[in-house]
Amino acid sequence: MKLLVRIFVGLATAHFASEVMVQAADPLPSWRDNAPKQAIIAFVEKVTREDSPDYIPLPKRIATFDNDGCLWSEQPVYFQLMFAIDRIKQLAPQHPEWKIKQPFKSVIEGDKGTLAKIGKEGLAKLIMATHAGMTTDEFSNTVKGWLLTARHPRFKRPYYELVYQPMLELLAYLRANGFKTYLVSGGGIEMLRVFAEDVYGIPPEQVIGSSIKTKFELRDGQPAIVRLPEIDFIDDKEGKPVAINKFIGRRPIASFGNSDGDLQMLQWTAAGKGPSFCLIVHHTDAEREWAYDHDSYIGKLDEGLQEAKQQGWTVVDMKQDWKVVYPFEVSD
């Protein structure tokens, strides 16, 4: 972890410094003074002021965040798929059979047309070939190595730099007000845990995600946890409230998402007895980030947007409501 910590240090320092310093002045400096920012601050003040009728005691201040498209970007494809693709290429010399076997053939040849049509089954094959068959420690080390070397195709930067500055401020603001912040992602739990603490300030025990099965065994007398090529849980849609109930055992009072995959998490949050806050990040900024919603293959947002309007949830218009998208826009 030390190497990763060093690399992340610029990002992390800015981030944690803001956690301490910024609160006195404007807690959300990268947010324009529009409705979403006002709604966030009004909610936090309402549930944390001890004389408020909506006061919520500390242990119940649980906030859950989706990751892909909510805390970091998810285009042109989920970053975890980019990891799988890079890893397949790296492992290819040890797997000569992949040259004639799909979906590996398309990955190795960079055949994006065929790759776009591999479907869920093909995707599962890529994931299992790259995420299973090693110990948990080995997998973490592979992910760390990838994060340090891989570059995003559009921005030519490490993937962990494509996080949203306004959301980092929001995480810090909530924590400064006694909230416990959780990741609840469709992404792989063990991949998320490699960077969530350094990048988001979210410790491993507050990371929830999709998982494959694992097995405890003694290898030469040494205990190891081995990753098996079998899906354990998909933390998406109906899976999100199920996982929140399993891992946290309390209902969140605030939830943040960006796609229809987050809808059930927001519904579960909104249906709590006391005050609650639901927010959807709407990707409207093709220039600084990407613009997509109801017809997108990745991060489809259709039902969620309709329900947000009906229920009065907060919708962030990325282009209008955020002064800054990525930290590097201000720090470079």
Next chain:
Amino acid sequence: MKLLVRIFVGLATAHFASEVMVQAADPLPSWRDNAPKQAIIAFVEKVTREDSPDYIPLPKRIATFDNDGCLWSEQPVYFQLMFAIDRIKQLAPQHPEWKIKQPFKSVIEGDKGTLAKIGKEGLAKLIMATHAGMTTDEFSNTVKGWLLTARHPRFKRPYYELVYQPMLELLAYLRANGFKTYLVSGGGIEMLRVFAEDVYGIPPEQVIGSSIKTKFELRDGQPAIVRLPEIDFIDDKEGKPVAINKFIGRRPIASFGNSDGDLQMLQWTAAGKGPSFCLIVHHTDAEREWAYDHDSYIGKLDEGLQEAKQQGWTVVDMKQDWKVVYPFEVSD
């Protein structure tokens, strides 16, 4: 929860008061000054003194505790089975078919001989009939009601009073030294969460246990999580390190158990790179509690005791090492 909180308040007050007050003097007043107490204190001082070569930073101070037989008693049968039996009797009028169907017939008739031989399949039937088919909220309320009314057959007291005073002090002592304390139990996660916070000071998000599957659905437009009659995960033996890895994502530095079901959790803890502490509670006190180990049907301790000797883990001789077993011995 409020009713339960009121009922638990005597216990909880004593417990949390000790958390604050007792640290200055003796942090473990119910422990005799024998080897286990000395080993606990030596370990905690070693990993928390900033000038110690074995210093461990706060986020890594994870301690995991088994529940049955480690924090509360487990005789004459696991308390969760007592809940299932009481619940079957309560539900029997709505299930006339149970009168002629095993294992329900034996439960209703109080036929302990047959009940003792129901095996895993019979047990699973009892669990599913009493733990599934309702929402999570309904199940929690049922458990609360049972905890408030049920009495242990030997002590004629609520089950939650059969917790070990020395272990409550140990939990408080570890937390006062920056440890995050977790339950890692073979018992049902949603049952444990009903009382773990009030009785042990362990919040729901730090409770890990066995689980059945659940499903998110809209009931009359209202989101609900429904408990299904299907095993999700058994948090015992090899399952314990697997669950620790899944829920916490960090390796504990201290683990506490009492049976062979805890062995793999202790092995996983002991195999960490830095300093670690493993402790086994040995039930040796037939007078104040129970005495059992290698040939017990419940809480069998055989392999674990052997490995403890080989590895130099701490073994608590309940009769010799604990001045007090239950809180009511001193508070009544």
